[in-house]
Amino acid sequence: MNQLTRIVSPALPLLVAAACDRAQMRFLDFFTANIRNPHTRRAYGRAVTDFLTWCADQGVSGLGEIRPLHVSAWVEMQTRSHAAPTAKQRLAAVRHLFDWLVTGQVVPVNPAASVRGPSHIVKRGRTPVLAPEEARTLLDAIDVTTPIGLRDRALIGLMVYSFARVGAALAMKVEDVYVQNRRLWVRLHEKGGKRHEMPCHHNLETYLHAYIDGCGLGEDPRGPLFRTIGRGTGELTQSPLPQANAYAMIGRRAAAAGIGTKVGNHTFRATGITAYLKNGGTLERAAAMANHSSTRTTQLYDRRSDEVTLDEVERVLI
Structure with missing residues (x-):
């Protein structure tokens, strides 16, 4: 039991810990058996732990005593401290948990089923996008005489030219870069276990060949494609590059290239599509x-409309 709780949090929430063993196991099954995506698991784990801890602080003594009023009050508090999408996601976590507990006959009803989240309509994404010239400057500014430079250029190039999510890119194995019809292709493992295959842009083909051949990765086809760099060695290790490290790398590379836009892992996906x-x-x-x-x-x-907006703004001649 203790080993399973570490997947969700260091300790079970008080209301869960006070429940019977069957309720505790059903709670853990929600995260281990029902949710396969590790990022969703972490986000849902934080949300439900926060909610159940808040309920305990309000004097609720058991899972069966939680009412829609409690959920509504907690969601209202979330809208004051978090953006609307985050509040909606946290409510979804609570709703899905109690759906799971209801079907497992741990609680009779889902107190979150009737609670509405905050309104949120998205017509335009908020991901920062680079101009093509900025993306080109960033790629050209990378020193590719070292393994880390070859890796970083290949990763950024992959996200730009294949529109890959950073999670799908970092999950790639060396064998996911392959030749088909005399062109280099990449195999991306997307959300929900979906496999997506794309031919490489000629620039990306150059970057991937230089990285794989220059670092000798072709001898380890089942190993991770993008790897960490050993401390003090400057050489690639056998460990896959974590997403947080990729984010930090992108920030460093953008700053070194003199790019003022606050870029993130998703920036290159949006830049390539635009x-x-x-x-x-x-x-x-x-x-x-x-x-x-x-x-x-x-x-x-x-983001093609951004250029139209900027042109119109410049018409204000004062």
């Missing part, structure tokens, strides 16, 4: 290349 659409690509094709199930999601990455 550049593709500006050069005559269609929204439908962009959605297929980005492995989006709907073009509405792809539209959130389309």
Whole structure:
């Protein structure tokens, strides 16, 4: 039991710890058996732990005593300290947990089922996007005479030219870069276990060949493609590069290239999609290349309207 609780949090919330063994196991099963994505598991774990701890602080003594009033008050508190999307996600975590507890006959009803989250309508994404010239400057500024430089250029290039999510890129094995029809292809492992294959842009093909051949990764096809760098050695290790390290690397590379935009891992996905659409690509094709199930999601990455807005602003001649 103690080993399982570490997957969710260091200790069970007080209301869960005070419940019977069957309720505790059902709670743990929600995270271990029901949720497969580790990022969702962490986010949901934080949310439900926060909610159940808050309930205990309000004098609730058991899971069965939680009412919609408690959920509503907690959600209202979340909207004051978090953005609307975060509050909606945290409410979803609580709602899904209690759905799971109801089907497991731990509690009779789901107190979060009738609670509405804050309104949130998204028509334009908030991810910062680089101009093509900035992206080119960033890639050219990387010193590729070292393994870390070859790795960083290949990773950034992969996200720009294949519209890859950073999670899918970092999950790649060396064998996920392969030749087909005399061109280099990449195999991305997307959310929900979906596999997405894309041919490489000629620049990306150059970057990946230089990285794999220069670092001798071809001899380890089952090993991670993007790896950490050993301390003091400057050489690649056998450990996959964590997402937080990739984020820190991107910040350092952008600062070194003199880019003022606050970039993140998702910036390059949005940058690639916007550049593709500006050069005559269609929204439908962009959605297929980005492995989006709907073009509405792809539209959130389309920042072509930014240029129109800037042009109109400059008409204010004062």
